[in-house]
Amino acid sequence: MSNAKTYAGSCHCKQVRFEVTTEIDGASACNCSICSRVGWLMKSVPPGDFKLLSGDTAQTNYQFGGKSMHHLFCTTCGIHAFGKYAHGGEEKIVVNLRCLEDLDVDALKVQTFDGKSY
Ligand SMILES: [Zn+2]
Known part of the structure; x- marks a missing residue:
């Protein structure tokens, strides 16, 4: 049985x-040079689990290094709400769990994602 919820x-x-x-049973904190500065808690989901309701043109896309990750952020308030990456032809949306309503992020088990090595 899936415990997926819509947030x-x-x-x-x-x-x-x-x-x-999605089912949120934990969070990842990435140790790469940008994520360690942003300090977000993330979870990757397939594009089909994600629906952008507004703000497609409110964001800008920051890329560096290998440029596999699209670090999107709002040009007005500066928040990184989600990002995108394509790896081996598979696209993923990386959601900032701190931007979700009705989620107790402090209760989540956080694992380090070794983005620094990518
Ligand atoms: Zn904003």
Whole structure:
């Protein structure tokens, strides 16, 4: 049985709004040079589990290094609500769990994701 739930998420100024339907049983903290600065808690989901409701043009796309990851952030409030990456032809959405409503992120078990080595 799946424990997937639909969560509403947004950036701070609410121009970027989305829904994600997934089971959240933990979070990842990435140790790469940008994520360690942003300090977000993430979870990757297939694109079909993610629905952008608004804000497609409110974000800018920052890339560096291998450029496999699209670090999107709202140009008004600066929040990284989600990102995208394509690895081996498979696209994933990386959601910032701190941007979701009705989720106790402090209760989640956090694992380090070794993005620094990618
Ligand atoms: Zn914003």
